[in-house]
Amino acid sequence: MRESYSNGPMMSNTWPQATRTNPLAIAALICGIVQFAKVPLLDVVAVILGHKALRQIRQTGEDGYGLAKAGLILGYIGIALDVVVGVVLILLLTRHSAVTACPHITHVRCFS
Numbered sequence: 001m002r003e004s005y006s007n008g009p010m011m012s013n014t015w016p017q018a019t020r021t022n023p024l025a026i027a028a029l030i031c032g033i034v035q036f037a038k039v040p041l042l043d044v045v046a047v048i049l050g051h052k053a054l055r056q057i058r059q060t061g062e063d064g065y066g067l068a069k070a071g072l073i074l075g076y077i078g079i080a081l082d083v084v085v086g087v088v089l090i091l092l093l094t095r096h097s098a099v100t101a102c103p104h105i106t107h108v109r110c111f112s
Contacts, residue, residue, distance in 0.1 A: 024053035025064030028071025035078045043078030046071045 028049035035042035050072030
């Protein structure tokens with residue numbers, strides 16, 4: 001009779017498959033960061049890519065959820081800052097044009 005000796009479970013020489021990071025998630029994060037250098041409309045691109053990446057990640061199970069979310073958040077922050085700066089500029093320009101429209105008015109009297 002022959003006895004068979006085992007050294008325990010067989011070890012495999014294969015590495016576990018790494019999941020792929022969604023390229024749109026990476027692009028969304030890059031656009032979200034670079035848009036603060038005031039590249040026009042890059043904040044909108046970051047939001048669009050972030051939403052597309054999240055949809056693909058849900059469908060395929062790829063990695064990159066955090067990257068896509070960060071790109072989305074940075075994109076929305078950029079859009080909000082663009083809106084605030086735009087409103088402030090409009091207010092400053094309309095105030096300046098109201099002051100220069102009537103140069104003969106030197107003071108305004110307030111009645112209380």
